[in-house]
Amino acid sequence: MHFTINGTVHEAEPDIRASLLDVLREHVGLTGTKKGCDRGQCGACTILVNGRRINSCLTLAVMHQDDDILTIEGIGSADNLHPLQAAFVKHDGYQCGYCTPGQICSAVGMLDEVKKGWASHVSADLDSVTLDGPEISERMSGNLCRCSAYPNIVDAISEVAGA
Amino acid sequence: MAEFKMDADHPGIAMDRGVQGVLGVGLDRSEGALKVSGTARYGYEHRVEGDVAYGYLITAPAAKGTVTGFDADAARALPGVIDVMLDDPRIPRQAAAFGPAHAGNDAIDHWDQVVGVAIAESFEAARAAAKAVVVHVEREQGQFDTMANIAHANPPPRDSRLQDVAKGDIDAAMAAAHAAGGVTIDQVYTTPNQVHAAMEPHASVAVWDGDQLTLHSSLQILAVAKPMLAKAIGITADKVRILSPYIGGGFGSKMLGPEAVLAAIAAQKIGRPVKIAMARAQLFHNIYRRTDTNQRIRLAADKDGKLLGLAHDSVVSQCPDGGFMEPVALGSLALYDAPVRQFTHKVVTLDMVMAGAVRAPGEAVGTLALETAIDEIAEALGRDPIDFRKLNEPAVDPLTGAPFSTRALVECLDQGAEAFGWAKRSPTPGQRREGEWLIGMGVAAAVRINLLVDSEARVTLKPDGRALVETDMTDIGTGTYTILAQIAGEALGLPMESIDVVLGDTDLPPGAGSGGSFGAASAGSSVALACEDVVAVLAERMDAKPEDMTLKDGHAVAGNRRVPLGDLVGAEALVGKGKISQGSNAKTFSQAAHGAQFAEVAVNVVTGETRVRRMLGVFEAGRILNAKLARSQAIGGMIWGIGYALMEDAVLDQRYGQFVNHDLGEYHIPAHADVPPLDVLFIEKIDRHANPIGVKGLGELSISGAGAAVTNAIYNACGVRARDFPLTLDKVLAGLPEI
Numbered sequence: 001m002h003f004t005i006n007g008t009v010h011e012a013e014p015d016i017r018a019s020l021l022d023v024l025r026e027h028v029g030l031t032g033t034k035k036g037c038d039r040g041q042c043g044a045c046t047i048l049v050n051g052r053r054i055n056s057c058l059t060l061a062v063m064h065q066d067d068d069i070l071t072i073e074g075i076g077s078a079d080n081l082h083p084l085q086a087a088f089v090k091h092d093g094y095q096c097g098y099c100t101p102g103q104i105c106s107a108v109g110m111l112d113e114v115k116k117g118w119a120s121h122v123s124a125d126l127d128s129v130t131l132d133g134p135e136i137s138e139r140m141s142g143n144l145c146r147c148s149a150y151p152n153i154v155d156a157i158s159e160v161a162g163a
Numbered sequence: 164m165a166e167f168k169m170d171a172d173h174p175g176i177a178m179d180r181g182v183q184g185v186l187g188v189g190l191d192r193s194e195g196a197l198k199v200s201g202t203a204r205y206g207y208e209h210r211v212e213g214d215v216a217y218g219y220l221i222t223a224p225a226a227k228g229t230v231t232g233f234d235a236d237a238a239r240a241l242p243g244v245i246d247v248m249l250d251d252p253r254i255p256r257q258a259a260a261f262g263p264a265h266a267g268n269d270a271i272d273h274w275d276q277v278v279g280v281a282i283a284e285s286f287e288a289a290r291a292a293a294k295a296v297v298v299h300v301e302r303e304q305g306q307f308d309t310m311a312n313i314a315h316a317n318p319p320p321r322d323s324r325l326q327d328v329a330k331g332d333i334d335a336a337m338a339a340a341h342a343a344g345g346v347t348i349d350q351v352y353t354t355p356n357q358v359h360a361a362m363e364p365h366a367s368v369a370v371w372d373g374d375q376l377t378l379h380s381s382l383q384i385l386a387v388a389k390p391m392l393a394k395a396i397g398i399t400a401d402k403v404r405i406l407s408p409y410i411g412g413g414f415g416s417k418m419l420g421p422e423a424v425l426a427a428i429a430a431q432k433i434g435r436p437v438k439i440a441m442a443r444a445q446l447f448h449n450i451y452r453r454t455d456t457n458q459r460i461r462l463a464a465d466k467d468g469k470l471l472g473l474a475h476d477s478v479v480s481q482c483p484d485g486g487f488m489e490p491v492a493l494g495s496l497a498l499y500d501a502p503v504r505q506f507t508h509k510v511v512t513l514d515m516v517m518a519g520a521v522r523a524p525g526e527a528v529g530t531l532a533l534e535t536a537i538d539e540i541a542e543a544l545g546r547d548p549i550d551f552r553k554l555n556e557p558a559v560d561p562l563t564g565a566p567f568s569t570r571a572l573v574e575c576l577d578q579g580a581e582a583f584g585w586a587k588r589s590p591t592p593g594q595r596r597e598g599e600w601l602i603g604m605g606v607a608a609a610v611r612i613n614l615l616v617d618s619e620a621r622v623t624l625k626p627d628g629r630a631l632v633e634t635d636m637t638d639i640g641t642g643t644y645t646i647l648a649q650i651a652g653e654a655l656g657l658p659m660e661s662i663d664v665v666l667g668d669t670d671l672p673p674g675a676g677s678g679g680s681f682g683a684a685s686a687g688s689s690v691a692l693a694c695e696d697v698v699a700v701l702a703e704r705m706d707a708k709p710e711d712m713t714l715k716d717g718h719a720v721a722g723n724r725r726v727p728l729g730d731l732v733g734a735e736a737l738v739g740k741g742k743i744s745q746g747s748n749a750k751t752f753s754q755a756a757h758g759a760q761f762a763e764v765a766v767n768v769v770t771g772e773t774r775v776r777r778m779l780g781v782f783e784a785g786r787i788l789n790a791k792l793a794r795s796q797a798i799g800g801m802i803w804g805i806g807y808a809l810m811e812d813a814v815l816d817q818r819y820g821q822f823v824n825h826d827l828g829e830y831h832i833p834a835h836a837d838v839p840p841l842d843v844l845f846i847e848k849i850d851r852h853a854n855p856i857g858v859k860g861l862g863e864l865s866i867s868g869a870g871a872a873v874t875n876a877i878y879n880a881c882g883v884r885a886r887d888f889p890l891t892l893d894k895v896l897a898g899l900p901e902i
Contacts, residue, residue, distance in 0.1 A: 007896030017287040026286060032201015033209040036362045037443040039829040044362055062748040071199035081196060089195035092795045096640030097198030098205060106430070123837075137835040144827060146362050146412050146801035147640050149795060150838040 001065045005030070014061040021045045021056035024071060031103045032072035032146025036144070037051075043143035046102040047071045052111030055142075072101035075108060084108060087156035095147035103143045107157050110139045114161070131161050165692040165739065169615060170746035171855050173855035177698040177708070178691045181653035182715050186247045189791030190659065193645045194638070196408075203409045205207040205232070206381035207366035207440045207488035215368070216245055218429050219289035220422065221279040222448070223298045227514040228271045230278060230298060238281060238295035243288030245433055247296060249279035253396055253428050257449040258365070260519040261387075261486055263395040271300055273516045273822040274823040275448035280425040280889040282433060288448035299604065306512030309455055309480045316478060322509075325490035325525070326830035328562065331503030333461055336472025340463035345471070346543045348462040352532035354888045356813040356822070356840030357453040358446070359521055360832050363411020365420030365450065366440035376431075377404045380423050384676025385669045388423075395424045396431070407667040413518035413586040413677060414640040447825035451519030454489045458532040462540045470555045472503035475533060477880060481510050483516045489518060489672045491526030494610040495533050496754055498572075500557035514820055516615035520678070522803060523532060523863035526611050531807060531888055534871035538878065542590070548606055548875070549576050549585065560753035560877040568752040568852035569859075571783035572608060575759035575846060579781040580604070582844060583761040584790075592882035593900065602776070603880025609758035609782065609868035611680060613850075613859045615745045617686035619672035622651055622693035624737040629719050630657055632664045634691075636674030636686040642792035642864060646683055647690050648786055650856065654694035655728070670866060680756075680763045680860020682854025683788060685743060688854045691742025701704035704731045743854060752852045756859040758782035760801065760872035771896030773877055775805055779842040780869070785850040786860035797843040797865040804869020806833045808877075809889050 002011045005018070005028060014023045015128070021154040024030045024047070032054060036044035047056045048070040076082030077133040084104050094100040114135075119126040129135065136154050145153065167173055178186065197203040223230065235247045247255070255264040256276050264756030281292035290703050306312050367380040373621050376398065382388045384407050393400040410417060422439040430437040436540035441449070456479050463472040477491035492506035521527070542552035553573050559566050580586070589595060590602040595602040620634040632651050638644050648662040665671065695709075702709040707721035718725050735812035748754075761779040766772070780801050787793045810831035813822045824830045849857035874885035883890070 002549075011304055015285055015287045017291070018285075025208070029210075030201075031204065034201075034363070035207075035440065036364070039443065039826060039828070041443075041826055042362060065665075067254065072199075076200060078196040078200040078202050081199065083198040085196075088199045089191050092192065092791050094195075094198055094640070095642075095795055095799060096362065096412040098412060099195075100198050101201040104199060129353045129860055133840065134836075137838065140835040142834075143364065144832060144834055146360050146414070146793075146832060148799040148833060148838070150833070151798055151836050151841050152795060152837070154840075 001062065003064045003067045005069045006071060016062050018061050019057050019060050020059045020064060023061040030073050034098055034101060043106060044099045044102040046106040046143060048105055048109050051112065053106050057061045072105055074162055075104060083160050087159045091152045091156040093153040093156040094149050099143060099145045101111065103153055106140060106143045111161055164696040164742060166742040166853060167692055167883065168744045168746040169854060170749040172851045174859055176691050176855050177244065177299055177694055177709060178650055178654040178856060180710060181656065182713060183653050183656050185649045185659055186653035187790060189789060190645060192642060192792065194646055205363050205409050206379060206409045207438055209368050209379035211368055211370045211436045213436045215436045216284065216287045216433060216437055216659050217289040218280045218282050218425055218437050219293040219295050220277050220441060220445055221281060221293045221606040222275045223271050223278045223300055225300040225302045226274040228300045228302040228625045230268050230271060230302050232299045238292040241288060241292050242293060243284040244292045245282045245284065247279065247292060248429060248432065251428055254279055255395060255421040255424045256517055258421055258451055259391050260379065260451050260517060265657040273448065273514060274819065276446060277421045277449055277661060280429055282429050282437060295658060305820045307513055307815055307817050309478060309511045309513065310457055313478060314510045315601050316511045317440060319508050320486060320489050325489045325493055329505045330524055332503045333474040333503055335471050336463045336503040337461060340465060340471050344439060346464065346540060346767050348459055348460065348536050348540045350536060350886060352460065352886050354456045354528045354531055354533060355522060356455045356815060357811050358813055358830060359414040359416035360827065361412030361414055361416055364441045364443060365417065365422050367423040367426045368436060369426035369480055371430055375402050376427055378423055378427060379406050379667050381410040381417055382419065383410065383417045383637055383639055383678050385637065386421045387677060391419050392423060396427045405669045407637055410639040414522045415678060419429050421449055437498055437713050443827065444825045447822050448516050451517040452833050453521035454481065454518035456489065456491050456528050458491060460532055460536040462536055464540055464544060465636045466489035468544050468546050468551055468554050469501055470501035473499060473501040474505035476507045478509045478511060480513045480518060483512055483514055485517045487519050491529040492524035493612055494529045494717055496562050497557065497560045498610050498753065499555040500609060504562060523611055523866050526867040529753065530607065530868045531870045533869050535874060535885055538835050538875040546665055547590065549580055552576060565751060565753040568754045569850045570757055571846045571848055572757040575757060575781040575783055575795045578844060578846065579759040579761050579779055582777045588879065592879050596690040598851040599767050599769055601768055601880040602765050603876045605872045605875030605879055607760045607868035607871035607875060609760050609864055611756050611860055611864040611867050613754035613756055613853055614679045614681040616675045616681050616685050617744045618675035618689040619742045620674060620686065620689035620693045621741045622690060624648055624655065624695055624728060624732055625731055626732050626736060628661065628727060628732060630655055630662045631672045632662060632668060632690055634674035634686055634689065635669050635671045636682065637667045637677045639794060641677060641682060642789055643682060643686065645792060646687060646788040650687050650690050652654050655697060658716055661717060670764040677731050682865040684854045684858040684860065687788065687856050687858055688743035689741040691856050693739040697737050698741030700737050726868040739863060748852050752855050756784040756864040757860065762872040762875050762876040764873060764876040764880055766877055766895060768899060771892035771899060773809055773895065775839050775873055777839050780865055781844045782864055783846040783848055784847060784861040784864055786857040787845050787847050787852060788858060793845065794843045794863045798841045800862060800865025801841055801869045802833050802838055803866040805837060805873055807888065808870035808873035812889050814889040
């Protein structure tokens with residue numbers, strides 16, 4: 001089978017039991033996507049598949065024939081940071097850094113959802129969403145951070161969203 | 164080697180004279196770009212030479228009993244399986260804490276105990292093999308209930324940090340308070356089992372080269388982990404190298420996980436590198452927990468609000484031979500003045516995973532109880548809780564009589580009250596309502612003892628004028644890479660981009676490691692001392708005394724000369740070594756960091772749900788090395804306080820001894836939506852008595868008192884008092900008034 005990862009087509013013969021997360025980390029060698037719980041509860045493995053954010057630990061690699069996969073490595077590199085990555089550095093939106101790639105991928109997907117006008121549980125107006133702090137916090141709640149950099153993460157995302 | 168023992172204050176270091184202007188500044192984390200781009204490599208991610216095999220832990224489905232046998236043939240026959248190891252006597256039963264864990268799989272002493280490891284060509288095959296092994300156990304009934312076993316409790320272990328203390332007679336103080344028209348509080352507060360829940364699971368890659376073992380892992384204190392690992396696998400420590408450059412959260416949990424030992428013995432047996440990560444549920448049961456606590460607090464005050472007596476008596480649990488005791492009353496020892504003082508602990512032995520260190524052992528849970536009781540007695544006296552605390556502020560350590568090294572609790576309370584708008588709080592609960600929500604404010608004191616441990620570092624100034632800082636100190640997200648560069652930069656007069664910091668490698672000088680909030684003080688002091696060596700040589704070459712020489716922007720200035728550092732170094736790099744160790748100052752001065760925590764909450768009158776609206780922490784933790792990173796650590800601790808107040812609870816199944824909520828979906832830690840904007844203020848007092856760089860611990864201070872501030876705010880909002888933590892909405896709902 002094959003899928004596109006960060007713009008490059010990859011051929012793969014994954015074990016049918018292998019999660020997309022494990023294939024990315026162990027076979028493709030992209031270890032930027034993290035394994036925290038392996039059961040879709042922490043969000044550290046968040047990536048974008050066909051533009052949507054998903055927990056890559058909760059999906060089997062064999063389900064992704066022809067899919068377009070974007071991981072943290074495809075969002076920006078250490079010497080060419082995406083604006084969200086730069087904002088995380090500026091606002092110290094992390095400490096240990098383990099949940100960080102998932103937070104950033106999740107934020108990329110989340111901002112796109114807002115752009116499409118999707119409302120959330122806390123949206124006051126379902127037809128016109130204003131991306132304030134509570135709205136960001138609600139939409140990012142699938143990404144846990146035990147160092148608890150949450151306020152800084154919200155600041156980082158707010159800066160990019162407002163730009 | 165510039166060695167210094169804290170038997171006296173240091174007479175003065177180059178860092179203090181520095182004019183580079185990098186120290187204290189809120190600079191970005193120096194490894195930031197690696198972390199946000201996913202290129203920082205954590206334990207499981209290190210690429211090694213050779214054909215790596217995967218391991219998966221095999222565990223037993225019982226809490227107590229004897230292993231009578233295994234059915235492993237089916238597992239061994241699965242495709243891709245290399246080996247199923249069940250008979251190695253070195254198999255550790257759980258994580259090592261302060262010594263290696265018990266080994267061998269003949270007996271079961273806690274639920275989900277490690278009994279072996281499956282090794283395969285892939286993670287999927289190893290996991291399938293591990294799950295296919297049937298472990299036969301002759302089960303025995305275990306004991307899982309702390310208070311049901313109180314009759315068999317033990318006193319504090321002999322080597323415990325905290326022994327029982329009784330100064331005066333607390334019963335007499337309580338009676339005297341009553342007789343004089345004063346007020347007393349006698350309440351029991353409970354806290355549940357809690358876990359670290361670091362985002363990165365314990366993970367290791369083991370590689371053998373002949374008789375030499377290299378372990379890539381995520382460990383907090385390498386100088387402790389190295390001899391423990393060597394002992395656990397039966398080799399000498401000089402044959403072990405551990406690398407741990409990035410750690411995905413530790414909070415006390417990453418001393419030496421069972422997967423490290425298993426990876427080492429499996430790799431030794433199959434002659435290939437082996438990598439193992441623990442599954443999340445395995446972490447809950449095989450990495451030591453924070454014990455549940457049962458805390459009786461007695462306070463006696465005269466009618467003017469002066470404390471006459473304070474007793475904090477705790478019951479905690481531990482596994483057989485666990486050693487460690489949660490020092491619950493640690494923060495209570497010197498927080499308030501009272502002539503009569505009693506602090507005791509009882510340890511109940513249970514058939515559970517070991518109890519060990521979780522962020523701020525002692526204060527994190529001790530302040531939940533004490534600071535609630537203080538709120539209760541202040542209310543009973545009709546006094547503002549801040550005024551009550553100030554009234555009972557001790558001039559010297561009330562237990563030992565030693566002067567405080569630095570202490571600014573009163574300033575923290577005052578500045579916090581001003582900044583938070585404390586004056587707007589109604590002293591009577593339930594007075595402020597906004598629609599469905601009752602609003603309240605709470606306050607609590609924060610305290611954390613200050614520690615210093617042996618730490619060494621090497622600083623090399625190279626011919627090109629760049630400096631290299633090396634120590635096996637670790638960065639668990641605390642900012643070590645950044646602050647050590649700031650210290651060296653200030654001492655040597657170098658901009659940040661001229662300094663490289665290499666950490667987390669046991670081939671480097673042994674550092675403090677990360678734990679007990681001693682990392683920055685200890686490792687930072689060793690780096691500052693190492694710079695003393697370098698500065699002394701530079702001064703000699705400038706024909707000046709070190710104190711008459713200015714170092715800035717890579718140049719030395721003395722007399723009328725300004726010389727690039729590289730020119731002074733010449734062809735051969737200058738190597739400085741520093742070593743700090745604790746001394747008599749630890750006894751001469753009572754050392755602790757302090758703070759004041761403020762919270763405003765809204766409690767829903769219909770559902771009992773609590774929303775934290777805002778928090779403010781005001782902290783005095785000595786010198787602040789990096790304003791941005793210090794703030795981040797502080798908000799992190801305060802958010803742990805939200806978790807301890809409202810949600811964290813590892814629920815034990817009393818029938819079988821397993822944690823029923825052994826995952827991150829059911830063991831609730833604060834998520835984005837639980838956290839409001841938080842403010843942090845620092846009152847900077849450079850603590851010369853604590854260590855040469857004047858730093859005190861911060862990471863654990865910030866959790867201390869934070870939870871009680873939240874629950875005291877809930878009381879102020881709706882009149883429901885927290886005595887059984889966490890204060891979940893069902894408990895709030897039961898106490899809410901009729902709508």
